[in-house]
Amino acid sequence: SPGILPLPPPSTKLPTGNPKFSKPLPSKYMDERRLKNLCFWCDEKFVPGHKCKNRQLYMMEIKGFLEEEGNDGLAGCGNEDTNQQPELSLHALTGAMGHQTMQVVGMIGRRPMQVLIDSGSTHNFL
Numbered sequence: 732s733p734g735i736l737p738l739p740p741p742s743t744k745l746p747t748g749n750p751k752f753s754k755p756l757p758s759k760y761m762d763e764r765r766l767k768n769l770c771f772w773c774d775e776k777f778v779p780g781h782k783c784k785n786r787q788l789y790m791m792e793i794k795g796f797l798e799e800e801g802n803d804g805l806a807g808c809g810n811e812d813t814n815q816q817p818e819l820s821l822h823a824l825t826g827a828m829g830h831q832t833m834q835v836v837g838m839i840g841r842r843p844m845q846v847l848i849d850s851g852s853t854h855n856f857l
Contacts, residue, residue: 735842791845 756771764771773783837846 735839 761771764777768777769775770777770781770783773785775781775784835846837844
């Protein structure tokens with residue numbers, strides 16, 4: 732089944748600036764950025780309340796999750812689910828170790844969604 736939103740138009744732009752990491756930045760890199768008073772994620776000056784101009788939101792959809800009839804999308808509310816639900820850790824995909832990823836079920840409108848909350852990173856992944 733198609734997703735909720737249409738696909739974005741293809742981009743011909745190449746990424747600029749420093750890449751965003753899902754694992755901790757090297758301390759040497761962070762020290763250099765602090766000395767220059769630059770943001771860790773973009774090449775702008777860091778000031779209190781700074782927000783990167785080119786922020787992105789990443790989402791993964793697990794197809795077929797919670798599509799069984801009779802499931803109301805609630806998890807952990809006393810309903811025993813005998814089916815094994817898929818589990819996916821962002822850190823496991825990238826090879827980063829030592830962080831925690833919380834897996835919950837959320838709703839967008841009336842559609843249940845699998846949500847991964849990466850509590851071990853400096854930026855949130857939902």
